[in-house]
Amino acid sequence: MDRIKMINPVVEMDGDEMTRILWQDIKDQLILPFVDLKSLYFDLGLPERDRTDDQVTYDAAEAIKKYGVGVKCATITANTQRKEEYNLKQLLPSPNATLRAALDGTVFRAPIVVNGIDPSVSCWKRPIVIARHAYGDVYTAVEHRVEGPGLAELVFTAEDGTETRKPIFRFEGPGILQAMHNHDASIYSFARACFQYALSEKLELWFATKDTISKIYDHRFKDIFNEVYENEFKEQFEAAGITYFYTLIDDALARIIRSEGGFLLATKNYDGDILSDLISRAFGSLAMMTSVLVSPDGKYEYEAAHGTVTKHYYRYLKGEKTSSNPVATIYAWTGGLRKRGELDNLPDLVKFADDMEAAVIRTISSGIMTGDIAALYDGEATQVTSTEFLAAIRKSYEDNL
Ligand code: NAP
Numbered sequence: 001m002d003r004i005k006m007i008n009p010v011v012e013m014d015g016d017e018m019t020r021i022l023w024q025d026i027k028d029q030l031i032l033p034f035v036d037l038k039s040l041y042f043d044l045g046l047p048e049r050d051r052t053d054d055q056v057t058y059d060a061a062e063a064i065k066k067y068g069v070g071v072k073c074a075t076i077t078a079n080t081q082r083k084e085e086y087n088l089k090q091l092l093p094s095p096n097a098t099l100r101a102a103l104d105g106t107v108f109r110a111p112i113v114v115n116g117i118d119p120s121v122s123c124w125k126r127p128i129v130i131a132r133h134a135y136g137d138v139y140t141a142v143e144h145r146v147e148g149p150g151l152a153e154l155v156f157t158a159e160d161g162t163e164t165r166k167p168i169f170r171f172e173g174p175g176i177l178q179a180m181h182n183h184d185a186s187i188y189s190f191a192r193a194c195f196q197y198a199l200s201e202k203l204e205l206w207f208a209t210k211d212t213i214s215k216i217y218d219h220r221f222k223d224i225f226n227e228v229y230e231n232e233f234k235e236q237f238e239a240a241g242i243t244y245f246y247t248l249i250d251d252a253l254a255r256i257i258r259s260e261g262g263f264l265l266a267t268k269n270y271d272g273d274i275l276s277d278l279i280s281r282a283f284g285s286l287a288m289m290t291s292v293l294v295s296p297d298g299k300y301e302y303e304a305a306h307g308t309v310t311k312h313y314y315r316y317l318k319g320e321k322t323s324s325n326p327v328a329t330i331y332a333w334t335g336g337l338r339k340r341g342e343l344d345n346l347p348d349l350v351k352f353a354d355d356m357e358a359a360v361i362r363t364i365s366s367g368i369m370t371g372d373i374a375a376l377y378d379g380e381a382t383q384v385t386s387t388e389f390l391a392a393i394r395k396s397y398e399d400n401l
């Protein structure tokens, strides 16, 4: 059988621990037998990041900017415990944070829905996708511990030296302070990425903040979304038969719980952080959640939403067979290859990605699955190891050819 040819490469970023093992198995079992893979390989595993003082991460980010499509394995974010475990020179920042900053992106997280694994919320029939603004707010805030009485003020010094001061609070005793920011350019990018994604997936778009309380900060987000919609996307949305609406974050959550799903909810950084874990768990497992970082100029980075599954890796090192779920990592590969196929006009590559995802869904629907979802499955489930699961997916794909 001829393998599917590619024109441009995908940027391949290897990772750590159990997901690094799965990464290689997925390539060997599900990709390389069928695709004449063109990839630019960057080893983002912790030892190589440490050895290169993180240069490899910056190089990978530049390569995504150049080639437009990346696929990433989960990676360890170093902490003091990892420093000892891996005998590291330093504590480097999270690769995901570095890539997000480089691509100025928005992260979209969508659950993979399978019959028999019912959402905890019984009225949800279709996926709920979360878009998270990946810049600023509390993640880049400056904090201060107030030790005793005094006046806190917000001071802005313009380039020409003009100062604007606003009193924050007159402390009578000890307390805490926090200052956060965002900037218009990043919010415009966020808004455009959301409208673009909703359009390409034909999903209704909801955007929610707390502008009634935050009359300048959150209100700016609301105004920018509105402006971008009216000026750039309204006609395209109407033509596609989808709608955009803004509502308060508390109202949005109250509506979600009674909805049927099937929409994109855009949120600020913190709201998206906490909501994406909640939504993914309610749909099943972290390993059944896709994640893609989209930059305003149309660069894409696909990954799984979960981490390196450390506990399973330690069991694997002891020689035990693990039942770690490779689905989100497979979807990172199929997502990246599908996008590459769309950009390079390669229908066979697009079809490969569609067919491989269909094989994953068929395999699970036939009752063969890993432990994390077997526990949730409404029916007779056969729990298999990761290796057996990948073999079953390959067989289902080949049987369908
Ligand atoms: P994790 O790797 O997501 O795993 C947490 C738990 O979730 C696992 O112990 C496992 O539960 C379950 N789980 C997650 N993925 C699974 C899968 N594919 N199959 C089956 N079960 C799965 O999170 P963590 O243990 O908090 O973090 C481990 C490392 O990952 C850390 O070093 C962290 O820095 C890194 N991390 C990386 C990323 C990323 O690169 N995107 C994201 C998050 C965390 P059971 O043990 O109950 O089976």
Ligand code: MG
Binding pocket: 273, 274, 277
């Ligand atoms: Mg989180």
